[in-house]
Structures are given as C-alpha cells and as structure tokens.
Amino acid sequence: MLAAMTERTLTMTGALDPRGGWEAKRCPIAKALTVVGTRSAFVLLREAFYGTTRFDDFAERAALSEAVTAARLRELTEAGLLDRRPYRQSGQRTRYEYQLTEMGADLFPALAALFQWGDRWLAPAGVELRHHDCGGAVHAELRCADGHQVAVSDLDLAMKTADKHHR
C-alpha cells in the first residue's frame, strides 16, 4: 500500500518536510483558482483559445447565460487574462472584443492538460490537438530544466533557491 501511494505522490524536501512546513495559503494552485476557479471561466478561456472574441459568440459557444458570460469576462479582464478592446462596425454602436493577454495565453498548458485528462478518463471527444508542422498528437507533460520527462513520483517540492536550475 505504501509503495502504491509513493508512486502517486511527490516528495516534500528540506524545510517543507514534514508537510506542516508548507503553508497552504501560499500555494500557487489555490491562488490560480481564485482567478480561474469556475467551470465557466475555463470554458470561456477555451473559447478565447479557439479564436472567439465577441460577447455573443462567447455566450453562445460556451452555452452560458448572458449574465454569467458578462460576469466572467469582466473578472477575467480585471484579473489581466483578457484584453477588452473597442471596435465599431459601420452604422452600429461601439462594441468590445476580448483577446488573450500574455498572462491569459500562458494558462494554455493547464487547459490542454484538462483536455487530455477528460478525453482519456471521461468521454473521448473525437478531437485532438496536433502539432501544425508535423501532425503529431500533442499532450501536456512535465519536463525538467535539463529536458528529462518527469513522473509525479520523481518530483520534489522544495524551497526555491537561486541555483543554476532555477528557471
């Protein structure tokens, strides 16, 4: 039983061992989820990655109510993940479109990881992410600075230091 558990957990090192040394309130996962902690936020971001920019398209394609869409787009804009820009078509009033900022675009690995997990464990979607240049199926994975692919059981959670491995 211990062996099975060890394979699926990481190791906390140094000042973080025992686990009590880790203050949960500092956890960047929890902080990230205060910004994108809802299904609707993730689904709207997915649409932004698919190229959706306009309010009506977001609401329709994410299958969300206008009220929820408006609230989430406002939150994501205020948090810095989306950039809201005015545009006007001839003869119409000014409207706004939403585009991913660098901060928003940097969240894509998390969405890709959820995509592959949902596809593998819940319901095959019949679609896949592919590398445009070579056609190879794309997946999210963990790599270290030296280029090794890393399993959860090969991970340490450690206090950050200024050594050469620090990205």
Add this chain to the structure above:
Amino acid sequence: MLAAMTERTLTMTGALDPRGGWEAKRCPIAKALTVVGTRSAFVLLREAFYGTTRFDDFAERAALSEAVTAARLRELTEAGLLDRRPYRQSGQRTRYEYQLTEMGADLFPALAALFQWGDRWLAPAGVELRHHDCGGAVHAELRCADGHQVAVSDLDLAMKTADKHHR
C-alpha cells in the same frame, strides 16, 4: 491586432472549421470540470499529491470546513479519482484513508500547470517542483508525439483519425 491574436490561438481544422462545427458539449475540458470544477476539489487533490491520506489532515491542510471536505472527498471517490480504504488503529473505530487512483494521479500535469501559472503571474510561492534525480526545475509543457515542443500558435484542433500520429 490580428497577428497578436493569432499568436495566442490555435487553428481549428477540417470539419471543425468554421468553429461552429465544434459542439461545445463534447468538449473534454468542460467534462473534466464537471468532476474537478471547484477550488476545493483542486486543493484536496493537491493535498493527495503531497501525501495526505486522512480526513482530518485533508480538512486542516486544505483549510476547508469538515462539511466541504467530506462532500468533495465523496465526489472525488465516486468519480474514481480517489480510492477510499478502511484502516484501524488499535483500540479505535475503523476510519478511512484516501489515495489517488491512476485516474486521479493522471491529473497531475493540470495541477502542475496551475502551480506554475499562479507562481508566475499571481504571487511567487517561494517553492518549486524539482526533478528528484537531477535537481532541475520542473514545468508543464506541450509536446507532440514526435517530441517537438509546441506553442499554442503551432496547434491544430482536429478530428481524431487512426493515423500513425494518434496516441
């Protein structure tokens, strides 16, 4: 403006182009979030990856109420991400511990991606994930079956086929 947008979106191909060809209800991201769509679910999974197994530890270390902890652990167990096993210490009543299943463990890349995003964009946590063997800092990234590192702008979303690239 178009160029900036293009850099941060992927390309929908074949039957998925135009975007209307994609039925949002089939999206595996949305399906994944019906299972792990709450901040508390992610935080409890984080604790499981840190090696937490017992109810009281989950509640305390995730800073969640007992009611929320109980509801989430039950949902995650029923969904198949955690395995609930009885244990008994001498002289005490039977209790239960929770361990990640293969399905649960497979979600780690998503948590690692949220970890690095929160650390980069919201608040540096002062901790990092490291490769146990070489000490290199670990990050989540996108790779194709041929081993190329892939940016969002190099991605196609395509109908799955049975070609050689299908993982």
